[in-house]
Amino acid sequence: MGDRGKKEMENENINENINENVEKTVTEPVREVKPKHSKIVPVLAFICACSVIFSMLQTVYILRLASGSVGNMSYVTEPDDNGHRREDDTEPSVSPVADPEFSLERAASVTDPNKTTLSTTEIVTLVSPATVSLYVLAEVGENANVPMFSGTGFFISEDGYIVTNEHVVSDVVEDSSYRLIADVPGYDIPFDAEVVGTDFQTDVAVVKIEPSDEPFPYVTLGDSDTLQTGELVVAIGNPFGRFEGTVTVGVVSALNRQINNSGYTMNLIQTDASINSGNSGGPLINSFGEVIGITNAKITVADNLGFAIPISDVIDEIQSIINYGYVANRPYLGVTVGNVASNAYYGAIEGVYVAGVDVGGPADEAGLREGDRIISIDGVEIGESDDIISVRDLHLPGDEITVVIERDGRTRELTLVVGDSYDAE
Numbered sequence: 001m002g003d004r005g006k007k008e009m010e011n012e013n014i015n016e017n018i019n020e021n022v023e024k025t026v027t028e029p030v031r032e033v034k035p036k037h038s039k040i041v042p043v044l045a046f047i048c049a050c051s052v053i054f055s056m057l058q059t060v061y062i063l064r065l066a067s068g069s070v071g072n073m074s075y076v077t078e079p080d081d082n083g084h085r086r087e088d089d090t091e092p093s094v095s096p097v098a099d100p101e102f103s104l105e106r107a108a109s110v111t112d113p114n115k116t117t118l119s120t121t122e123i124v125t126l127v128s129p130a131t132v133s134l135y136v137l138a139e140v141g142e143n144a145n146v147p148m149f150s151g152t153g154f155f156i157s158e159d160g161y162i163v164t165n166e167h168v169v170s171d172v173v174e175d176s177s178y179r180l181i182a183d184v185p186g187y188d189i190p191f192d193a194e195v196v197g198t199d200f201q202t203d204v205a206v207v208k209i210e211p212s213d214e215p216f217p218y219v220t221l222g223d224s225d226t227l228q229t230g231e232l233v234v235a236i237g238n239p240f241g242r243f244e245g246t247v248t249v250g251v252v253s254a255l256n257r258q259i260n261n262s263g264y265t266m267n268l269i270q271t272d273a274s275i276n277s278g279n280s281g282g283p284l285i286n287s288f289g290e291v292i293g294i295t296n297a298k299i300t301v302a303d304n305l306g307f308a309i310p311i312s313d314v315i316d317e318i319q320s321i322i323n324y325g326y327v328a329n330r331p332y333l334g335v336t337v338g339n340v341a342s343n344a345y346y347g348a349i350e351g352v353y354v355a356g357v358d359v360g361g362p363a364d365e366a367g368l369r370e371g372d373r374i375i376s377i378d379g380v381e382i383g384e385s386d387d388i389i390s391v392r393d394l395h396l397p398g399d400e401i402t403v404v405i406e407r408d409g410r411t412r413e414l415t416l417v418v419g420d421s422y423d424a425e
Contacts, residue, residue, distance in 0.1 A: 115288045126289040130155040130217040133183040133238040150241025152282030158215035164281030166198040166205045197321035201264045204314045206321045222290025224310035237279030248274040268307040269293045275306030284308040331392045332421040334361020366416035372405040
């Protein structure tokens with residue numbers, strides 16, 4: 001075989017190989033090249049679909065909660081088979097002594113055939129315009145008229161006399177640099193107020209503002225001696241010097257609560273109507289819209305323990321302050337006493353003992369000394385300190401009374417000339 005024949009055979013072999021490769025290429029399936037993240041996309045799509053469905057279900061549930069159709073506070077009953085609303089099978093447990101008609105205001109209000117019992121809103125409408133907010137101002141550094149103290153008061157006359165507490169205005173009396181102003185409902189500009197007089201013993205004061213074009217509204221004073229425990233009362237005041245005209249409602253919690261005021265015993269009305277700093281001097285009002293007390297104190301470590309001065313106890317003092325600028329013709333003994341129980345200490349004799357004597361006062365002039373046991377005054381046996389007050393208030397300044405005491409085991413009889421409380425100030 002020549003060279004030509006060899007070349008032809010080689011060409012044929014090459015063609016056969018090419019054909020085989022072509023056939024393999026044609027007959028083998030084509031493999032698809034997939035991207036690397038082809039499995040993540042469906043998963044993300046599934047998660048998004050679930051989130052959308054959950055959000056839709058949650059929105060529907062919230063709307064049902066808001067409508068009251070589901071939940072613990074559900075107030076829409078489910079329909080029965082006929083489409084009617086059916087009541088819950090379980091009925092709430094109701095106490096056999098519950099009274100759906102009960103009203104605290106109605107229960108606590110007192111009645112009088114000669115007076116009209118008012119609702120709380122009517123009481124407020126009547127008394128609130130006559131209740132003023134008081135502020136004691138001072139100069140602090142370069143700032144003038146800085147509020148230092150606050151309180152409340154109420155008009156007792158159309159020409160501007162205002163009753164409040166002595167402790168509200170005491171700083172104005174003691175320091176002339178202080179200024180007293182009154183915010184009156186219905187007036188945009190506060191009024192300058194002048195202190196007419198004060199009485200430390202009863203914690204009462206009267207201030208005056210000059211009327212404008214119209215007379216001021218004023219309150220009606222009631223009779224605190226007729227108060228009953230449990231009776232409805234309303235307080236109006238200026239708590240914390242920020243909340244003018246605040247109204248609180250309560251009852252008379254107790255009567256004749258004895259509170260010591262710097263050596264003076266005060267018999268006060270106790271109430272659960274909220275009383276706070278700034279309420280001092282405000283009115284305590286009964287069911288007839290009458291002022292029967294002047295709010296003046298609270299127990300700071302307790303809730304709903306407020307106190308007020310019975311208005312009937314201080315009518316004479318208020319009148320005297322307006323007439324003279326001070327309390328005149330009030331009997332004064334000048335002695336402080338204390339009660340000692342029989343078991344207070346070994347060998348103690350029960351009775352009322354002299355705890356202190358005002359120097360130069362009636363008791364001092366009569367010869368009373370600390371430690372004396374008071375047996376009787378003006379023929380009245382003394383069993384407690386209130387007995388002394390009762391006897392004192394039966395007399396006028398200048399009256400002579402006999403005081404029987406026991407000192408060092410011996411009984412002595414002394415003569416005391418009743419003084420004037422104004423002379424002791």
